[in-house]
Amino acid sequence: MKLLVAVKRVIDYNVPARVKADQSGVDLANVKMSMNPFDEIAVEEAIRLREKGVATEVIAVSIGEAKSQDTLRTALAMGADRAILILAEGEVEPLAVAKLLKAVVDDEQPGLVILGKQAIDDDSNQVGQMLAALTGRPQGTFASKVEVEGARVKVTREVDGGLETVDLAMPAIVTADLRLNEPRYASLPNIMKAKAKPLAQKTAADYGVDISRRLTTLKVTEPPKRQAGIKVEDVDALFEKLKELGVAA
Amino acid sequence: MSVLVLAEFQGDTLKDTTLCAITAAQALGGDVHVVIAGQGAQGAADAAAKVAGVAKVLLADDAAYDHGLAENIAPLLVDLMASYDALVAPATTSGKNILPRVAALLDVQQISDIIAVNAPDSFDRPIYAGNAIATVQSSDAKKVITVRTTAFAKASPTGGAAAIEAVSGKGDSGLSTFASQEIATSERPELTSAKTIISGGRALGSQEQFHALLDPLAETLGAAVGASRAAVDAGYAPNDYQVGQTGKIVAPDLYIAIGISGAIQHLAGMKDAKTIIAINKDEDAPIFQVADIGLVGDLFQIVPTLTSKLG
Numbered sequence: 001m002k003l004l005v006a007v008k009r010v011i012d013y014n015v016p017a018r019v020k021a022d023q024s025g026v027d028l029a030n031v032k033m034s035m036n037p038f039d040e041i042a043v044e045e046a047i048r049l050r051e052k053g054v055a056t057e058v059i060a061v062s063i064g065e066a067k068s069q070d071t072l073r074t075a076l077a078m079g080a081d082r083a084i085l086i087l088a089e090g091e092v093e094p095l096a097v098a099k100l101l102k103a104v105v106d107d108e109q110p111g112l113v114i115l116g117k118q119a120i121d122d123d124s125n126q127v128g129q130m131l132a133a134l135t136g137r138p139q140g141t142f143a144s145k146v147e148v149e150g151a152r153v154k155v156t157r158e159v160d161g162g163l164e165t166v167d168l169a170m171p172a173i174v175t176a177d178l179r180l181n182e183p184r185y186a187s188l189p190n191i192m193k194a195k196a197k198p199l200a201q202k203t204a205a206d207y208g209v210d211i212s213r214r215l216t217t218l219k220v221t222e223p224p225k226r227q228a229g230i231k232v233e234d235v236d237a238l239f240e241k242l243k244e245l246g247v248a249a
Numbered sequence: 250m251s252v253l254v255l256a257e258f259q260g261d262t263l264k265d266t267t268l269c270a271i272t273a274a275q276a277l278g279g280d281v282h283v284v285i286a287g288q289g290a291q292g293a294a295d296a297a298a299k300v301a302g303v304a305k306v307l308l309a310d311d312a313a314y315d316h317g318l319a320e321n322i323a324p325l326l327v328d329l330m331a332s333y334d335a336l337v338a339p340a341t342t343s344g345k346n347i348l349p350r351v352a353a354l355l356d357v358q359q360i361s362d363i364i365a366v367n368a369p370d371s372f373d374r375p376i377y378a379g380n381a382i383a384t385v386q387s388s389d390a391k392k393v394i395t396v397r398t399t400a401f402a403k404a405s406p407t408g409g410a411a412a413i414e415a416v417s418g419k420g421d422s423g424l425s426t427f428a429s430q431e432i433a434t435s436e437r438p439e440l441t442s443a444k445t446i447i448s449g450g451r452a453l454g455s456q457e458q459f460h461a462l463l464d465p466l467a468e469t470l471g472a473a474v475g476a477s478r479a480a481v482d483a484g485y486a487p488n489d490y491q492v493g494q495t496g497k498i499v500a501p502d503l504y505i506a507i508g509i510s511g512a513i514q515h516l517a518g519m520k521d522a523k524t525i526i527a528i529n530k531d532e533d534a535p536i537f538q539v540a541d542i543g544l545v546g547d548l549f550q551i552v553p554t555l556t557s558k559l560g
Contacts, residue, residue: 016513017377026381034364038495094349095358101486118495122376124361126254129319129349136415137389138320138424141346144488154428158488160441161432166318169427178478178495179488214358218371218384226520229541235554238526247470247503247526248559 001111002137003046003055006101007039007062007081009071010121017121026121031170035071038116040078041176044183045146046114047079051180054148055124057081061104063088063097069199076194078185083199088211091122096211098130103207107133112153117142117175128175138168142177250279250369253307253329255322255338255347258285261292263300265442266339268406269398271300274337274465276366276401277392283328284416286322288315294413301408308413311502313420313551316427317343323350327420330355330391335369340395341441352393358398359393362384364393364400378494384527399500422474433487440490445503448492448519452508452530452548459485462548466556475499475519477509493518508548511536513515528552 011017012032020027035043046058055176060075061084062068072083078224086100105113118125132139139208140146140155144163147154148170158177186194242248250275257264267283274281283297284307294308307329313321321407326347330336336351338344340362352359364382365373372394440446447467453459459480467474476486478493492499494517504522509515511527511534519525520539527540528548537543544551 011377013514017380019381026377093358095353095356098353108397120378121493123378123494124359125345126349126352126359126361129346130353132351133323133353138422139346139350141319142342144404157342159430159432160489162430162434162487162489164316164430165428165430169423176490179482214389215360215385215387218386220376220381220383223375223379223382225523226539228538229525229543231537231543231545234546235551235558238528238542238551238555239540239558241526242515242559245503 001055002057002059002108002163003049004105004108004110004113004232005039005042005046005058005060005075006113006127007043007060007071007075007129008036008119009033009062009064009068010036010119013037013120019220023221025217025220033067035074036116036119038118038176040183041115041178041180042076042116043075043080045176046245048181049148059084059110061086063092063100066091072199073194075100076197078184078189079190082197083203085199086202086207088204090191092211093213093215094124094126095130095214096209097127098134099209100204100211101127101131102134102208103139103209105131112170112172112174114174114176115229117177130172132173135173137171137173139173140166140168141175144177144179146174146180250278250485251333252277252279252281252335252337253333254281254283255326255336256283256285256293256297257339257341257343258287259294260289261296263293263296265403266341267357268300268403269359269401270337270396271303272401273363273366273396273516275302275404277335277369279334279481281332282307284309284326286314286325288312294404298411298413299407300410301405303409303411306411306413307416309416309419310417311417316513317347318425318427319350320422320424321420322347323354324422326351327354328418329416330545333391335392335394337394337396339398344395346426348395349395355391355393357389357391358387359395361395362397363394364397378513379520380513382420389478397498398507399498400461401448437467438471438473439472440475440492440497442497443501445470445501446475446501447505447507448477448509449473449480449486449507450476450477450509453480453485462552466552467557469559477515506536506540507552508535510534511539
C-alpha cells in the first residue's frame with residue numbers, strides 16, 4: 001500500500017508574523033520558513049506505518065514555489081521515499097490544493113492520504129476534508145491515533161468534548177492533530193541521502209486544474225494590541241484586585 | 250438572500266455556539282433557516298424554532314446523522330444548499346470537520362473562522378495565529394462560512410416561532426461508522442462559554458498537581474479549567490482543555506493563566522479575554538505582556554492561598 005503525505009512550506013513556528021506597512025499581507029522576506037508543524041506529524045505517521053510494514057511506500061507532495069523543494073527534501077530526509085512538487089506562484093487556496101491533490105491521488109492510488117489538520121499561516125483547516133469530498137472517500141480529521149486493520153482504518157479524533165473514534169473504509173483521508181506522534185529529526189546521513197531521492201516537478205497545468213483564486217484579500221491588518229497592565233506584589237494585592245473586578249466578595 | 254445555519258446541539262438543547270452562528274448569519278442579511286441533523290432531534294428542533302430571528306427550522310431526523318459523521322451529513326447539506334445563498338456553522342471541531350466537505354462538493358472556497366461580516370461577500374478572519382487579520386472578498390456565488398463564536402453575540406434563545414419542516418437526505422454513505430467516544434462530563438461550565446477560566450501550564454509539574462491546585466480554585470470561582478499545549482502534551486490535562494491557535498478559542502470575562510509562559514500559539518486562543526491575570530515565577534514570561542494584572546511568584550504557594558482567601 002502506498003501512502004501520500006501533503007506538506008506545506010510556511011513561516012517557522014517560532015517566528016512572529018509581521019504585517020506589511022502597505023497592508024498587502026504578511027512580510028515573508030528574509031523570514032525563516034519551515035515545514036508546517038502539523039505536516040511534519042503527518043510525515044512521521046506515514047513513515048511509522050511503513051516501518052510497521054503496513055505500507056510499502058511514502059510519497060510526499062507539496063504545492064508552491066520552487067523553494068518548496070526544501071520542504072520536500074526535509075520530508076525525504078525524515079524517511080519519505082519520493083516526492084512530487086507542483087509548482088505554483090503565490091498563494092494557492094485550499095480548494096485548488098485539494099483539486100491538485102485529487103489529481104495526484106488518481107495517479108498514485110494511495111491507501112491513505114495523511115495531511116496536517118491545518119497550516120499555521122492561513123489557519124484554514126480545509127484541505128483534508130475537501131480532498132475527502134472530491135475523492136468521495138471518508139475522512140478522519142484531527143487524528144490523535146491511527147490504526148490500520150485490513151481494509152479499514154480506525155481514527156481517534158480530538159473533538160471539543162474529548163476523543164471520538166471513527167471506523168473508515170480505505171482508501172481514506174486522515175488529518176493529523178498535535179498529539180498523533182512526535183516527529184523525528186532527520187539525521188545528517190539521512191539529509192545527505194535525501195538529496196539523491198527522486199523529486200518530480202509538475203505544474204497545475206499538467207493536471208489540468210484551474211487554481212485561480214476565489215477569494216480576494218482586500219487588506220491585511222494588525223489586530224488591536226493588548227497593553228501590558230500592572231504587576232502586583234503579593235497574593236493580598238491580587239485578592240484586592242479580584243475584589244475590584246467583582247470576582248471576590 | 251437566504252442563509253442556512255448548521256446547528257450543534259446536545260439532547261434537546263442548542264449549544265451556545267449555534268446561537269453565535271445565528272447572529273453571524275443574520276449579519277449576512279435575509280432569511281435565516283436552521284438545519285438540525287441527528288437522531289431523535291425533535292427537541293433540538295423545537296429549541297431552534299424559538300430562537301429570535303430564525304424563520305424556519307429544517308429537521309433531518311435519521312440514525313445516519315447521529316454522531317455528526319461528515320460523510321453522511323455533507324451530502325444532505327449539499328442538497329439543501331440548492332435553495333440557499335450561504336451556509337454558516339460555528340468553527341467548532343464539528344463545523345470544521347463537516348463544512349469544508351460541503352464547500353468542496355459545491356465547488357466553493359470556504360471562508361474559515363470569520364470574526365466580522367463587512368458585507369454579504371466580505372469578511373474579516375484571523376490568520377497567522379491571530380497575529381494578522383485578513384479582510385477577504387469572495388467571488389463564489391454561494392458562501393460557505395465557519396464562524397469564530399467568541400466574535401459574535403448569542404442570539405436570544407426565545408422570542409421566535411419558526412415552523413419546523415422535516416427533510417430527508419441520502420442517509421448512510423457506507424463510508425464511515427462511529428465506533429466510540431470518551432467525552433468528559435463535568436459539573437463545571439464549558440470552556441468556550443465560561444465567564445471565568447483558570448488555565449494551567451507546564452509549571453504545574455504533574456497531572457496530580459494540576460488538578461489539586463486548579464480544581465479547587467475553579468470550584469470556588471465557578472470557572473472552567475483550561476490548559477496550555479505544553480500541559481496537555483505533558484499529560485497533565487486532557488486534549489479538550491487546550492486553549493490556543495489549534496485548540497479552543499476563548500474570550501471570557503476573566504482568564505487566569507497559572508504557570509503559563511505565553512507562547513504566541515497560546516495567546517492566539519485567549520487574548521480576547523476581557524481581563525487577563527497571570528501568575529508565573531518568571532518575570533520575563535511573555536504572558537505578562539498581555540496580562541492586565543501580573544503576579545510574579547511561586548504558584549504552589551500563591552494558588553492555595555488565593556483559593557482559601559476566595560473561599
